[in-house]
Every structure is written in structure tokens, then in C-alpha cells.
Amino acid sequence: xxxxxxxWLLFRLFFRTQLGLSVARDAARRDKKALFKFAGIGLAVxxxxxxxxxxxxxxxxxxxxxxxxxxxxxxxLALIFFLxxxxxxxxxxxxxxxxxxxxxxxxxxxxxxxxxxxxxLAKLGMAYLLELLxxxxxxxxxxxxxxxxxxxxxxxxxxxxxxxPLLPVIPMALSALLAALLMRLAARFKRREVFMVVGGLAIxxxxxxxQGQFNAFFSSVFADEAAVSAMLQDSAEALRAMTAVFPPxxxxxxxxxxxxxxxxxxxxxxxxxxxxxxxxxxWLGGRVFYRxxxxxxxxxxxxxxxxxxxxxxxxxxxxxLYVREWRMLLRTGVYALNALTGIVIFPVMLxxxxxxxxxxxxxxxxxxxxxxxxxxxxxxxxxxxxxxxALINPAATTALSREGRQFWxxxxxxxxxxxxxxxxxxxxxxxxLAGVGLIFGAALLALPIPAADLLCGLPVAAALSFPVTxxxxxxxxxxxxxxxxxxxxxxxxxxxxxxxxxxxxxxVLLAAGIALPLALFLALPDPLTALVLTVLFAGAGYGGWRxxxxxxxxxxxxxxx
Amino acid sequence: MILLEQISKSYAGGKVKAVSGLxxxxxxxxxxxxxxxxxxxxxxxxxMITGVLRPDEGRVVIxxxxxxxxxxxxxxxxxxxxDSHDAYDRLTGTEYLDFIGxxxxxxxxxxxxxxxxxxxxxxxxxxxxxxxRSYSHGMKQKLLLTGALLHDPPLLLLDExxxxxxxxxxxLLKQEMRARCDRGRTVFFSTHVLExxxxxxxxxxxxxxxxxxxxGTLAELRSGDAGASxxxxxxxxxxxxxxxxx
Ligand SMILES: Nc1ncnc2c1ncn2[C@@H]1O[C@H](COP(=O)(O)OP(=O)(O)O)[C@@H](O)[C@H]1O
Ligand SMILES: [Mg+2]
Numbered sequence: 001x002x003x004x005x006x007x008w009l010l011f012r013l014f015f016r017t018q019l020g021l022s023v024a025r026d027a028a029r030r031d032k033k034a035l036f037k038f039a040g041i042g043l044a045v046x047x048x049x050x051x052x053x054x055x056x057x058x059x060x061x062x063x064x065x066x067x068x069x070x071x072x073x074x075x076x077l078a079l080i081f082f083l084x085x086x087x088x089x090x091x092x093x094x095x096x097x098x099x100x101x102x103x104x105x106x107x108x109x110x111x112x113x114x115x116x117x118x119x120x121l122a123k124l125g126m127a128y129l130l131e132l133l134x135x136x137x138x139x140x141x142x143x144x145x146x147x148x149x150x151x152x153x154x155x156x157x158x159x160x161x162x163x164x165p166l167l168p169v170i171p172m173a174l175s176a177l178l179a180a181l182l183m184r185l186a187a188r189f190k191r192r193e194v195f196m197v198v199g200g201l202a203i204x205x206x207x208x209x210x211q212g213q214f215n216a217f218f219s220s221v222f223a224d225e226a227a228v229s230a231m232l233q234d235s236a237e238a239l240r241a242m243t244a245v246f247p248p249x250x251x252x253x254x255x256x257x258x259x260x261x262x263x264x265x266x267x268x269x270x271x272x273x274x275x276x277x278x279x280x281x282x283w284l285g286g287r288v289f290y291r292x293x294x295x296x297x298x299x300x301x302x303x304x305x306x307x308x309x310x311x312x313x314x315x316x317x318x319x320x321l322y323v324r325e326w327r328m329l330l331r332t333g334v335y336a337l338n339a340l341t342g343i344v345i346f347p348v349m350l351x352x353x354x355x356x357x358x359x360x361x362x363x364x365x366x367x368x369x370x371x372x373x374x375x376x377x378x379x380x381x382x383x384x385x386x387x388x389x390a391l392i393n394p395a396a397t398t399a400l401s402r403e404g405r406q407f408w409x410x411x412x413x414x415x416x417x418x419x420x421x422x423x424x425x426x427x428x429x430x431x432x433l434a435g436v437g438l439i440f441g442a443a444l445l446a447l448p449i450p451a452a453d454l455l456c457g458l459p460v461a462a463a464l465s466f467p468v469t470x471x472x473x474x475x476x477x478x479x480x481x482x483x484x485x486x487x488x489x490x491x492x493x494x495x496x497x498x499x500x501x502x503x504x505x506x507x508v509l510l511a512a513g514i515a516l517p518l519a520l521f522l523a524l525p526d527p528l529t530a531l532v533l534t535v536l537f538a539g540a541g542y543g544g545w546r547x548x549x550x551x552x553x554x555x556x557x558x559x560x561x
Numbered sequence: 562m563i564l565l566e567q568i569s570k571s572y573a574g575g576k577v578k579a580v581s582g583l584x585x586x587x588x589x590x591x592x593x594x595x596x597x598x599x600x601x602x603x604x605x606x607x608x609m610i611t612g613v614l615r616p617d618e619g620r621v622v623i624x625x626x627x628x629x630x631x632x633x634x635x636x637x638x639x640x641x642x643x644d645s646h647d648a649y650d651r652l653t654g655t656e657y658l659d660f661i662g663x664x665x666x667x668x669x670x671x672x673x674x675x676x677x678x679x680x681x682x683x684x685x686x687x688x689x690x691x692x693x694r695s696y697s698h699g700m701k702q703k704l705l706l707t708g709a710l711l712h713d714p715p716l717l718l719l720d721e722x723x724x725x726x727x728x729x730x731x732x733l734l735k736q737e738m739r740a741r742c743d744r745g746r747t748v749f750f751s752t753h754v755l756e757x758x759x760x761x762x763x764x765x766x767x768x769x770x771x772x773x774x775x776x777g778t779l780a781e782l783r784s785g786d787a788g789a790s791x792x793x794x795x796x797x798x799x800x801x802x803x804x805x806x807x
Contacts, residue, residue, distance in 0.1 A: 009663050017651040026653065026692050108649075110613040112664050113637035294614065483694060485650060 010122035068149035078253035080142040088168045092175035106293035117286035131168040159255045169274040173281035200337040321423035334487040342389040343435035347442035382457030389435025390465040396428035397500030400480035421552035432465040456530040463537035470544030472500035477551040562747040563587040568619030579605040594762035595751040602771040603751040640709030644720035650694035665712035679707040698725040719750035
């Protein structure tokens with residue numbers, strides 16, 4: 001009983017803090033205009049969600065309707081449930097690591113007379129709420145559409161009301177175990193950040209590869225007419241295929257769609273499995289939660305003792321700032337992960353996708369098409385490919401936000417803001433450049449684009465990556481997000497990373513819009529075209545730097561915080 | 562009130578020995594000052610007393626309750642103000658106090674009365690409705706103090722409480738500490754400012770390199786070389802402690 005009181009207390013607190021209810025209320029109280037701002041944001045989000053929901057509904061309809069015509073609506077429902085659970089497993093693991101086990105506030109609650117289990121339970125409750133949203137989003141339309149096209153009995157709705165909210169439980173339990181295991185492993189490593197980054201990158205790469213497998217699987221299934229009709233004919237077989245992977249999906253779907261009285265049995269099985277998984281996760285998490293969360297706060301001792309030579313290495317302020325920028329980026333797991341994902345993922349995709357047969361077909365069909373075009377196109381396409389990581393470069397788009405409360409340090413050191421901005425720009429550009437180089441290498445290995453064309457694209461991409469990086473930094477220079485409670489908030493829940501990305505995209509499109517006609521008009525040999533474009537983009541780079549400098553000297557210097 | 566039996570704690574898998582074999586007893590009604598240079602292990606010790614950290618070895622007993630066996634019971638007797646307070650930024654001061662009051666199960670009337678008293682005392686009442694994140698360091702410190710006093714705990718544990726307080730608030734805090742002791746409550750606080758400890762404490766413990774190198778009343782500590790200031794003694798002791806440890 002006591003446990004539930006504590007749980008409820010904490011849950012309300014988390015609800016308020018996580019959703020920023022107090023913040024919103026406070027802002028509205030101070031300033032009536034803020035109310036409109038919040039309403040506007042809410043409206044925009046609602047419209048966005050609604051439009052996605054509509055699209056999803058159309059897709060679902062085009063699946064469910066024909067399926068129910070041949071009596072396999074149940075399989076589609078099971079598929080959707082499967083998707084829900086898979087989604088929750090992936091999202092849940094991230095939530096668990098960042099919000100539950102990685103929470104910095106664990107230390108706070110540890111000092112209060114609250115049971116560890118209540119704190120864990122409340123955290124889990126918040127996480128559940130977060131996972132429930134996508135579950136209902138995906139699941140509810142399917143449940144409704146199924147009932148529209150297939151006659152259902154009265155108990156269908158009862159079973160649905162029980163099954164749907166409980167869908168996230170099993171995958172969440174799995175992700176809690178997974179997260180606990182990962183944290184446990186990480187705690188054993190001396191350099192935890194390195195572990196986090198390498199692990200995170202491995203997961204990202206794995207996800208890409210898995211998706212490739214998925215695509216390959218689907219394209220092979222749909223290519224084979226017989227297989228499709230066989231699958232459509234026998235819904236039970238499809239169900240069995242899915243449930244072989246993960247039985248609770250079968251029980252969940254069966255509870256709604258099974259014939260006769262067997263729905264009751266399936267429902268019981270599902271409820272039991274959910275209760276068992278949830279109970280196990282709670283029991284285990286309630287015991288190791290503090291230990292896991294508090295271990296996060298420990299830091300490993302440095303390798304070198306004293307004020308060693310390395311720390312005296314930098315000579316000029318710019319160099320020192322540049323080095324500091326890299327250190328901050330690499331020593332914070334979340335930052336390193338986000339900053340490096342782009343330059344790892346794209347090359348991996350380039351190398352592995354064709355091997356798995358997913359994209360290679362399209363690629364080889366595309367190529368002759370391109371070659372039929374005028375000469376300079378291929379180097380430009382290659383340059384565009386190499387610029388992909390520069391487009392999604394959180395190191396640049398959140399360069400100032402990451403300073404957070406440390407921003408006063410930037411203001412108090414006797415180095416002009418423009419120099420500090422330049423250090424940040426150079427650091428982010430280094431990452432973009434690394435991306436250019438890595439994709440160049442990957443394309444050389446894996447893509448059927450001639451090496452000469454790739455070589456011509458290389459300097460163009462390298463030159464263009466500088467203004468692109470500079471532009472994507474601008475929103476953060478103008479309005480950095482300096483108050484945040486966790487690093488992931490600074491780099492991920494930051495509007496600047498979106499606007500910065502859009503600016504970068506616009507810049508690349510503009511560059512393409514200039515480069516293409518220019519190249520066609522000049523009609524020079526490829527290397528000469530590349531030279532002209534490189535010089536042109538280097539000039540644009542100078543312009544980009546002037547913009548960064550102007551913002552650093554202006555709004556940033558004047559900022560009071 | 563506090564009984565520490567041979568507690569040890571190391572960080573980073575044994576690489577950093579923060580506290581080793583600490584034995585200590587704090588009596589009810591005492592103001593106990595815990596002094597030591599930066600990195601001596603004060604915060605680590607305090608976190609073990611509050612139950613935030615679990616000692617690798619040894620036992621913590623609060624008011625006769627073993628922290629390892631009944632953490633909730635033990636924590637309920639403590640009011641704790643940590644040395645850093647970055648949390649609860651997204652709550653208002655009132656919401657924070659409400660939460661703390663509920664957690665410690667303070668009846669509504671009592672809660673309101675105490676909150677009002679201390680908020681007025683610290684001249685924080687005007688800001689109580691604002692978000693904590695708009696507070697200055699000193700204001701946060703005052704809010705946390707108010708929260709820690711809300712349930713009138715038998716043991717008040719303060720980690721570097723004077724840091725960031727203006728002179729007036731510091732004086733108020735010292736008076737409050739004294740008043741609590743006169744009522745038989747216990748106060749335990751850490752500081753690296755010797756003067757504060759010298760003026761205020763009934764007894765003093767000196768920690769250095771994770772070890773308690775001296776403990777006693779000011780007079781007892783002085784008994785060796787009469788009349789020496791705490792400062793001189795402190796350097797004497799830590800020098801010697803440093804040689805012993807090294
Ligand atoms: N989270 C942590 N991770 C690793 N080492 C720590 C951590 N916290 C403290 N330490 C180390 O433990 C020792 C004692 O620190 P602390 O108790 O904070 O000292 P004090 O509060 O007396 O200044 C120091 O050497 C410090 O470096
Ligand atoms: Mg300390």
C-alpha cells in the first residue's frame with residue numbers, strides 16, 4: 001500500500017517535470033503571448049500527427065480490405081501487433097537507458113525515504129506511457145479496421161481493451177533486461193563512454209543491416225507469386241510464422257480473432273505472459289536500479305597522473321579551443337554517438353546494401369541511365385553522396401547548445417566569440433570532412449561509379465562541406481538552447497538540429513541548382529569542371545564563415561545568460 | 562545519532578579509494594563539523610550516511626536504525642542538503658516543497674506552517690511560485706534547506722551549506738543550527754572553511770585522504786599544543802596524515 005502511495009507521488013512528479021507542465025504554466029502566467037506559442041506548437045504537432053495517422057490509415061486500409069476479402073484479416077492484425085511490439089522494443093531500450101537507468105536524478109531520490117522499487121516503478125510508468133502512445137497509434141486503427149471488415153463477436157472489444165494497452169509490457173520488460181545488461185556491462189568498462197559509443201554505433205549499424213535483410217525478404221516474398229498466394233491462402237500459416245518468432249504476438253492476436261472459445265485461452269496466455277514478464281522486470285529492476293543508475297555517476301580516473309605534457313600541447317587559443325571541442329564531444333557518450341553515427345552509417349550502408357541484394361538492383365539500373373546523361377553529372381552525384389553526413393551533423397547544429405550551463409565559461413574567457421565559434425565550426429567541419437572521405441572510400445569499394453568520377457567529386461564535396469557546415473550552425477548561434485537537464489536533451493530534443501539540417505539541405509540543393517547548369521554550360525572536361533566548382537564553393541565557404549562570424553560577434557556576444 | 566562502523570567506499574571499480582575504514586559516532590543534540598580539504602572524502606561519507614551510496618564495507622546506523630536493513634526508516638529521520646543542486650529545475654519552489662512534504666509524510670497543516678516560516682525567514686516567499694531554474698545558487702540552497710527542515714528531522718545533514726549563501730542567510734542558518742541542537746536535534750555538516758567549524762561546532766572530525774585523522778571537541782583537539790588555532794592544527798594534522806598515508 002505504501003509502495004503505491006510513493007509510486008503515485010513520484011509518477012505525478014515525473015509527469016509534471018517530463019512533460020514540462022509546470023514550465024508551460026509558468027510561462028503562460030508570465031506572458032499571455034507564451035500561451036499562444038504553446039497552443040501553436042500543440043496545434044502544429046496535432047496536425048502533423050493527424051496527417052501521419054491519415055497516411056497510415058490509408059496504407060492499413062489497402063492491406064486490411066483485400067485481406068479480409070480472403071479471410072486473413074487476422075494475419076494483418078497480428079502483423080500490426082508484431083510491429084507494435086518491435087517498435088516498443090527498440091524505443092523502449094533507448095528510453096530505459098536514457099530515462100530510467102541513465103537518469104541523473106536517481107541520486108536525488110536515493111536520499112529520500114522512498115523505496116527503490118517505487119522509484120523504479122514510477123520511472124517505468126513514465127516509460128510505459130511513452131511507449132503506449134505509439135502502440136495505440138499503430139494498434140487502435142488496425143483493431144477498428146479489422147472489426148469494420150470482419151464480423152466480430154461482442155467479446156472482441158473486451159479482448160481488445162485488455163490486449164492493446166498491455167502490448168508494450170512484454171517488449172518493455174525485454175528492453176529493461178537488455179538495458180540493465182548493457183549498463184552492467186558498461187559499468188565494468190574503464191572507459192564507459194567508449195563502450196557507449198561503440199555499442200551505440202554497433203546497434204545503429206545492426207539496425208541498418210537488419211532493415212536491409214527485411215527489405216530483401218519482402219522483395220523476395222512479393223516477387224514470388226506462388227509464395228504470396230500461398231501466404232494469402234493460409235492465414236494461419238502466416239500467423240504461425242510470426243508466432244514462431246515470438247509467441248505472445250500470436251496470443252495477443254488470437255485473443256481477438258480466434259474461433260470458438262479458444263480466444264479465452266489465448267487471452268489468458270497473453271495476460272499471463274505479460275504479467276510474468278512485467279513482474280520479472282519489476283522484481284529485477286527494483287533490486288538493481290539504484291546500483292545501475294548510481295554507477296553511471298562514477299568516473300574513471302585519468303590515465304596519466306599530474307599535469308602531463310599532453311595537456312600543455314595546444315599553443316594558440318584557437319587550437320586549444322578546437323582540442324577542447326573534440327574532447328567534450330568524444331568524452332560524452334550521447335554527444336559522440338550522435339555526432340559519429342552519420343559518418344559511420346552512410347558508408348556502412350553503401351558497402352553492405354548491395355551485398356544483401358536490396359538496393360543493388362536499383363543501383364545497377366540507375367547507372368546506365370546516369371551515364372546516358374551529360375558528362376559532369378556523375379561526379380556531381382558522387383559529391384552529393386559524400387555530403388550526406390554533412391547534412392545530418394549534430395556536432396554543428398548543436399555546437400553552442402551543448403555548452404549548456406557552462407556557457408558562462410565561453411563568455412568569461414578572454415577570447416573573442418568569433419574565435420570560439422570558429423573552433424566549433426572547424427571541429428564540426430572535421431566531422432563532415434571525415435564523412436566525405438569515408439563515403440569516398442566506401443563508394444570506391446562498393447559502388448559501380450568510375451573512380452575518375454569519384455575523384456572529381458571529392459574536392460567539390462570537401463569544399464562544399466564547409467559552407468554547409470557553417471550554415472547548419474547558424475540557428476544554434478542565433479538561439480542556443482542552454483538550459484537542459486540531460487545531454488541527450490541538448491543534442492536531440494533541440495529544435496536547432498532540425499532547422500540547421502533544413503538549412504544545410506537548402507544549401508546543398510542551391511549548390512546543386514547552380515553547379516548543374518553551370519557544368520552543362522561550361523562543357524569543360526570533368527577535372528576542370530571540378531576545379532571551377534571547388535573554387536566556387538571555397539568562395540561560398542568564406543561567405544559562410546562571414547555569416548558565422550557576424551552572428552558570433554552580434555547576437556551571441558550580446559547574449560545575457 | 563550517527564554511528565559509522567568501518568565504512569569504506571571506492572569509485573571506478575576500486576581504482577579510487579574515496580573513504581577507507583571510517584569509524585565515527587555523533588551524539589544526539591550535537592553540532593558536528595566535518596572538515597577536510599577538497600577531495601578528502603566528505604561528500605562521499607555524507608552520501609553513505611544518507612544512503613545515496615552503499616558502503617563497500619561497514620555499517621551505517623542512524624538513530625538506532627541500520628541503513629542497510631531499513632533504508633526507508635533511516636532516511637526518514639534525515640533532512641539532507643546536497644552540495645550540488647541541479648535537479649528539480651522544472652518545478653516551482655512550492656511544487657518542490659509539496660513533493661518533499663508528501664514524501665516525508667508531513668501533515669498538510671504542519672507542512673504549510675513550516676514552509677511559510679522558513680520561506681519568510683530566508684526571504685524566499687516571493688519567489689516560491691517561480692520555477693526553480695530561475696533561482697540563483699543561494700536561492701536554491703535556501704529552498705533545499707527549507708525542504709530539509711520541513712519534517713523537522715532528528716538529523717540535519719548539510720554538505721558545504723555555507724557555499725553560496727549571503728552573509729545574512731549564513732547567519733540565519735547558523736542560528737537555526739544552534740536552535741535545533743538546543744532542542745536535542747542533531748546537525749552534521751561538512752565544510753572546508755575552518756572558521757565556520759571553529760565558531761559553531763560542539764565536536765569536529767577532520768578527514769584527510771579518506772581517513773578520519775582526528776575527532777573531538779575543539780578543546781580536546783587543542784590539548785596538545787595549547788592555544789593553537791584550528792587552522793594551525795589543521796595543517797599540522799593533515800601534514801602528518803599525509804606523511805602517514807604516503
Ligand atoms: N563520482 C565519482 N567518480 C569517481 N571518483 C569520485 C567521484 N566522486 C568523488 N570521487 C573521488 O573520491 C574522492 C573523494 O571525493 P569527495 O567525497 O567528493 O571529497 P570532498 O567532498 O571532501 O571534496 C576524490 O578523490 C574524488 O576524486
Ligand atoms: Mg564535497
